[in-house]
Amino acid sequence: MGQVAWKGLFLSFFDYKTEKYVIAKNKKVGILFRIVQLSILAYLVGWVFVVKKGYQDTDTSIQSSVITKLKGVAYTNTTELGPRLWDVVDYVIPPQGENVFFVVTNLIVTPNQRQEKCRESFGITDAVCSKNTDCPEGEPVIAGNGVKTGRCLKSGAVNTTGMCEIFAWCPLEKRQKPKIPVLGKAENFTVYIKNSIRFPKFNFSKANILNTEDDSFLKTCRYSKENHYCPIFHLGKIVSWSGNNFQELAMEGGVIGIQIEWDCNLDRDASECHPQYSFTRLDNKFTEKSVSSGYNFRYAKYYRDANGTDYRTLIKAYGIRFDIMVNGKAGKFNIIPTIINIGSGLALMGVGAFICDLVLLYFIKKSNFYRDKKFEEVK
């Protein structure tokens, strides 16, 4: 090939080649095609752009910091503990004020436990015995509280069954818990929740606290649907918003989730990016009547007496665990996702043509005629 041929090839490279179309004067298929086109356009504009904000670049890797602080005191006067005042330090575990905190609402206290020998609790099947050899020394009681000492303790006559003696923290905990929650007054406690968030991609920060000069606002306000920038929550209300009754929950314990949702459209003003709170019970209710209901755990305070012997106060605490979960995403206009979404939407148009072609070529009366016109046989 000579120079001219090369030049021609180069020029033809810039010839625009466009598909040849056949106009099928069939109004039915034409209207169908326009409807399909319109649907795709509606989907593109309505769903992809308006609802899903497809023109935005999004950041879902929210950085969040939660600080919580409880307030409230309660006075109890039980036969076991005597008059007792409970303040935050006594009833919140752990004390650090992180995003998970537990409020004691009911408790069984077993004071002055020492490492000694005593009788295993009734009702533990592995410790039922009729003679000393039923309690081999050193064997731990299955689902029990200590190791067997080798003695079988009987309360009455020789032939009755007894319970093994065990080496354990004695006296053992009583199995009975108070009929009404000891710290039912916790319903009126309040919790201050400070949540600061940051979207690193857009370098945008915000907190759930109104940046106000008015200090007294933060001291007196209470969160409600109308007052959603007040970060102080009434515990009883949190529980009732989650669809539960505080006094019922206080008896057995439970887990309440506090979800904070940040859905920020950074194309608008920063002041329009609000936290949305929602409250749910996280431990399923349907297990309420089974053995696995509620939430409780045991902990102890360890003391040492003048002789250097350790003893402890065992506390079985029932209560409500609050889990604060922060989610969020932020979006801001960006040209790349915009183009990609427009492109994909237009590519979908091909689907409309595909469907209408099917109809035109196979499902209408004159389809044979159109097929001949659409497909040009090469002789």
Add this chain to the structure above:
Amino acid sequence: MGQVAWKGLFLSFFDYKTEKYVIAKNKKVGILFRIVQLSILAYLVGWVFVVKKGYQDTDTSIQSSVITKLKGVAYTNTTELGPRLWDVVDYVIPPQGENVFFVVTNLIVTPNQRQEKCRESFGITDAVCSKNTDCPEGEPVIAGNGVKTGRCLKSGAVNTTGMCEIFAWCPLEKRQKPKIPVLGKAENFTVYIKNSIRFPKFNFSKANILNTEDDSFLKTCRYSKENHYCPIFHLGKIVSWSGNNFQELAMEGGVIGIQIEWDCNLDRDASECHPQYSFTRLDNKFTEKSVSSGYNFRYAKYYRDANGTDYRTLIKAYGIRFDIMVNGKAGKFNIIPTIINIGSGLALMGVGAFICDLVLLYFIKKSNFYRDKKFEEVK
């Protein structure tokens, strides 16, 4: 233009325009095209719809609540501690029963530490001294246990090197840990893991516990591959499932991850949505022989004597930290992702045509002929 012309334009708007095709009677390219079409169809049906369930709307923002409770007692009799019974309150840290818990398996106890003066431990290079001026008063010992008091304590002759005297919690901790894990019996402890989940988008809740009337099932069962609805796990088995030996791990400590995976197809019955457990060791094993192996931490119990002076028992606890991680996603049929996926799949068909055109127009013998037929020159 008159009214007629406008009417014509309006009617022509509903004319269906369809692409004109040229039939190339080339069987090779034809078969290639059908193969490509078939592949795309297979990908669409097999991968997008069957494997990836592209016809479903998915929710990955799982809400999860984990409650754990350990059971088991162990009796130890060491020269340092004497006879001692360990129950849950003694060996689980923290006690709250959350998704991360630590079981003590080995420990070094240093009782009766008081704020006093004593000799720094041997082996700490910063505290080696030959005269008092090597120990400037008030300077903290680097990587040591206290602040120097200004005195250099020598054990023997005048010219030997000694160690600085420090103000610290004395006596200092001994560096030797027990040769066999003190609480090796922790292998037989069990942990009850209650995991309730919720998919907020579909308002679907479930727990990893069989909703059974049979209370005794939950008291006696043990989790195994065959019995995967029992929420009670044997600690030794968890460790062995993760590919480790409990007694080895108990010596130095480690971190075990318990992953609970919920993959729920809500188009099927709720009862077919099962939790899948997997167990892995999270702290890398390859560092086993380096300084950084294992997992341990120090904590103290603080006491006050009759004179009001604080003293403490320092405990260096080696043990196994269990991290329970819950993941999940749920899917349910939704028309929008279905249409989008079908659309994208069909759009991919265009790629098949693109490839076959390339072959037809450039890579076969009669390509010149087909090029002339395909491209109609406008005169």
Add this chain to the structure above:
Amino acid sequence: MGQVAWKGLFLSFFDYKTEKYVIAKNKKVGILFRIVQLSILAYLVGWVFVVKKGYQDTDTSIQSSVITKLKGVAYTNTTELGPRLWDVVDYVIPPQGENVFFVVTNLIVTPNQRQEKCRESFGITDAVCSKNTDCPEGEPVIAGNGVKTGRCLKSGAVNTTGMCEIFAWCPLEKRQKPKIPVLGKAENFTVYIKNSIRFPKFNFSKANILNTEDDSFLKTCRYSKENHYCPIFHLGKIVSWSGNNFQELAMEGGVIGIQIEWDCNLDRDASECHPQYSFTRLDNKFTEKSVSSGYNFRYAKYYRDANGTDYRTLIKAYGIRFDIMVNGKAGKFNIIPTIINIGSGLALMGVGAFICDLVLLYFIKKSNFYRDKKFEEVK
């Protein structure tokens, strides 16, 4: 239809049908089309493949385990506490060494609190009284420290106002905190952060610690931009990297986030997958002057005296909470995403044709001519 007809139909099934194109010898539109094609190609290669690594299958479900250990001692000598040495066990809460830890930097200690009667703090408006009936017995003081006993305590003459007597943990905490942080020396403490990660999909594990034989490296090194495989961080430097001043932060407390980012390209060598650290302050600074600034919490140490009465030391701890957050993703070549991305990219080409058609048929001089050629009327 006879056998021959069926055979013809079957054979025609393998005829390749290709779109008929019209060559529009219009250089402007041709060049426009080539530019659009080139842009899409550039986007596909540059953005989808090079930047976004669209040829890789990715795993974002990183499994991570963090172990932290602080080192450092500080000596303080305040009028209230006397000479006192602080070691790790004293100033780190909680002691477990997890991914969130708190370092005490300032504190208000209230020793020997007992459950007694005393006067409510001045400044609590709910407890201001002028006569005994202003203090109804048993009513908790709002935002106060105890329950009213029914007496109004006045310091001076009869007509002045006084404060209610309350039943509480007495003596109450003083409201004044030290002018300079008690534990300002915490700036020189160090923290050892061990982070092991695993990408389950690719079964790839790594840690942020150089797998070195050289133990002394891990004992003496300090993390810096140049030495990013040393896992020992100077607390003061962490705070200054986050753009804050340690001594200022130590006064009021705060929350610092330590982000560890693993972005691993597993098509390259494993040794090229490095952790990236970044440090930010998580509690927003803009609230610095409001009531809600800083981070502090109260906790107590409980003691029991010879008579069996409980008393406690209340500690209001100000300090810095460090949150270690681990993120990561790994990518590895996979044929399926590669094909999908190429396909989608080619499908985008149709958009180019769509735009150029618009220009050709409606926006240039000879558009009428081209329209007639492109659309073949069916007679």
